Amino acid sequence: MAAMNAVDVRGLSRSFDGREILRGVTFSVAHGEIFGYLGPNGAGKTTTIRILLGLLTPGAGECRVLGRDLALDDAARAKVGVLFENNGLADRLSAADNLAYYAGLYDLDDPRDRIDELLALVDLEDRRNDPVGTFSTGMKRRLGIARAILHRPEVVFLDEPSSGLDPGAQRMVRDLIVDLSQREEMTVFLNSHHLDEVQRICSTVAILAGGRIRAFDSVKNLTAASGRPEMTVVLADPGDRARARETAMALPYVSGCEEDGEVLRCTLTDPGVIPDLIAALAAAGFRLLEVRRSSRSLEEIYLENVGQSEGGS
Numbered sequence: 001m002a003a004m005n006a007v008d009v010r011g012l013s014r015s016f017d018g019r020e021i022l023r024g025v026t027f028s029v030a031h032g033e034i035f036g037y038l039g040p041n042g043a044g045k046t047t048t049i050r051i052l053l054g055l056l057t058p059g060a061g062e063c064r065v066l067g068r069d070l071a072l073d074d075a076a077r078a079k080v081g082v083l084f085e086n087n088g089l090a091d092r093l094s095a096a097d098n099l100a101y102y103a104g105l106y107d108l109d110d111p112r113d114r115i116d117e118l119l120a121l122v123d124l125e126d127r128r129n130d131p132v133g134t135f136s137t138g139m140k141r142r143l144g145i146a147r148a149i150l151h152r153p154e155v156v157f158l159d160e161p162s163s164g165l166d167p168g169a170q171r172m173v174r175d176l177i178v179d180l181s182q183r184e185e186m187t188v189f190l191n192s193h194h195l196d197e198v199q200r201i202c203s204t205v206a207i208l209a210g211g212r213i214r215a216f217d218s219v220k221n222l223t224a225a226s227g228r229p230e231m232t233v234v235l236a237d238p239g240d241r242a243r244a245r246e247t248a249m250a251l252p253y254v255s256g257c258e259e260d261g262e263v264l265r266c267t268l269t270d271p272g273v274i275p276d277l278i279a280a281l282a283a284a285g286f287r288l289l290e291v292r293r294s295s296r297s298l299e300e301i302y303l304e305n306v307g308q309s310e311g312g313s
């Protein structure tokens, strides 16, 4: 297995009570990237993380984190952090005492500076001495993340870190994840159902459905419009759409043009002719509000791939 990856999963299968949840799952996560692991409820995302952490045995296949099998390697396990949905915090202890408790478990030397640094990073300095039971869901999640990275792991697994958070709190968590991947050069393995969040912060994703990986690629490649270049044109005067469509269709380099709600969608023979299309529409007297190259959302990609799994599990 390639040692340069932070995570390698090859041919992983696992059943519960005769039901095969994972059926030959293969993907890898490069060092330093923010990786998004996507899939419907019950697809087996948490199960994959638990096997990677060595908490659950695989049925078949191999899992490596930092080139090691964490079930067998305590030293490697110390280089990994994890946040499950319950945050792993004691409500009766203060924020600082929760971190101090974990610092003791990890046997950190003089953790005080690290605790101060993390309370600042997750914006909880003001509440450091308050019991965690008095915290909002978002504050608990941020402290949970601080707890997961206290010992400066090289890889951190975050299982749905933004679930149950309001949009403001989601944004704080998202910024925090980007910050720690950059500042602490951590590899981040993110399980998430928030596809807009994943599209913004992850470099690579895998989509798990029906026990198999349906897509595994960079977000950039997945969301690039496939096939011939496609343009979206928005006219200042909506009443012009039908005539503008005829004008576009008459151009030799426009192979298709459809009205789609408020926009015109034109398929071109070659990306090099985009300026010609804009010039031709303007010369014909159409006032253009917006012209952009189409790309697909991660949500579209996700739904296409998850649709394939129907009836497969």
Ligand SMILES: Nc1ncnc2c1ncn2[C@@H]1O[C@H](COP(=O)(O)OP(=O)(O)OP(=O)(O)O)[C@@H](O)[C@H]1O
Pocket (backbone or CB within 6 Å): 016, 017, 021, 039, 040, 041, 042, 043, 044, 045, 046, 047, 048
């Ligand atoms: N210890 C277990 N015993 C029996 N079944 C289990 C066990 N752990 C998980 N499962 C089943 O395996 C399937 C996958 O669960 P898992 O928690 O990995 O899904 P998930 O993709 O993380 O889902 P979600 O998005 O809802 O969190 C589910 O049907 C779950 O009920």
